[in-house]
Amino acid sequence: MSTDYQQARVALGVRLRELRISAPGGRLTGTQLAERLGWPHSKIYKLEGGRQTATSEDLRAWAVAVGQPDTFEELDARLKGFETHIRSWRRQLAAGHRPVQDSWNLEVSRSKVIHAWEEAVIPGMLQTADYARHIFLRYADLQGTVRDTAEAVRARMLRQAWLYEAGRQFHALVWEAALHALVCPPHVLAAQLDRLAGMVGMDTVQLGVVPLSASLKVPAANGFWVLDDRLVIAEDWHAELWLDDADSVATYLRVWETLRESAVYGADAQNVIARAQRVLRPR
Known part of the structure; x- marks a missing residue:
């Protein structure tokens, strides 16, 4: 703490x-x-x-x-x-996941450039509805909270419209482990990987994948998002951290840049995604 x-x-x-x-x-x-x-x-x-x-x-x-x-x-x-800075899941999820998604939507709508790092799941901005549904169900079961899954999924999908607005940039880094994590049925993950592969090369999305074989300068710790240069949202098991001081923002951006040095992009990222797809769909 x-x-x-x-x-x-x-x-x-x-x-x-x-x-x-x-x-x-x-x-x-x-x-x-x-x-x-x-x-x-x-x-x-x-x-x-x-x-x-x-x-x-x-x-x-x-x-x-x-x-x-x-x-x-x-x-x-x-x-x-x-x-404001440490938002416990117990309080945030008292009314379900939808209010949390609404708070995220507000902050994302205010942002022009977002840097994200996810080590265990596909970033929410790139998730399919089915994949998001299973993520919400897993966390509702873990926290023992209200299952407002349909409303939460709709709110998350609504946020993705940001990706199609001119002047936006989403810089996403994903560890290869997230491409294999069966937090959903295999067919749902397969469809999610298809969508992820389709995001490579999108004008507003810069998707980097850190291969499991890559040398890391820092450990692949918890996921975090940096919205412009004003806010960091980092997730832990007990709470979300919302950090808006300049030193914290600078630290997380430095971590992101360090992780980016281990990432692959473009055709190389497609190859890593294809490797995960082959595991799910062996010939």
């Missing part, structure tokens, strides 16, 4: 403790507050110690329980401030 995020969470915890101690009806102990809220005693101290991230509902309940309901807006603003 990032230092800035943890510091912000600790600061919020300190503020929660201040409110508990300064309750209008007299200082509350952690045990007393837990009883009022119907929470485990440990939750109070985890929140105050910055060891657990509160939800908006937690903060509203806390403000009411300590007799200071008017402080909720302040507390919620603090929470939203540091969750």
Whole structure:
């Protein structure tokens, strides 16, 4: 977890403790507050110690329980401030995948140039509807979230219209492993590879494939996207990181350029894709 995020969470915890101690009806102990809220005693101290991230509902309940309901807006603003950068899947997917896709669509629509690196899946901007459907289903099962798969797929397909707009450039790098990953039935992956092969040479798409045999200057770590020079979106198992400071953007672009040195393009990229196709469709 990032230092800035943890510091912000600790600061919020300190503020929660201040409110508990300064309750209008007299200082509350952690045990007393837990009883009022119907929470485990440990939750109070985890929140105050910055060891657990509160939800908006937690903060509203806390403000009411300590007799200071008017402080909720302040507390919620603090929470939203540091969750702007680290967006937990638990919160993001509470209403399903569609809202997440809508947020992505908004940011993509504002962008002229996008650099993407994916080491395990085909980039969303290049996915077929069937492939995207299986990806959403896998993650819904993993996170135990709402299955709004059809709506999420439609939103992702809508985003792909960006590729056909003049003045856009999508610079995608994909590790060869993603071409073989059976996160969907083989026939779905086969159709996905056909589409990917068709994107090579497209005016708005520069598709590079990093072969498994290529020498890497940096490890092929988690996927990330850089939108213009203003925003990085990186994905981890617990959250998405939305980073908009100049140093972070520069770091991720440097990583992307380093990975690009191991990539092949054009006919060579077609050959790597064809190799994966032959595995799925042996003669």
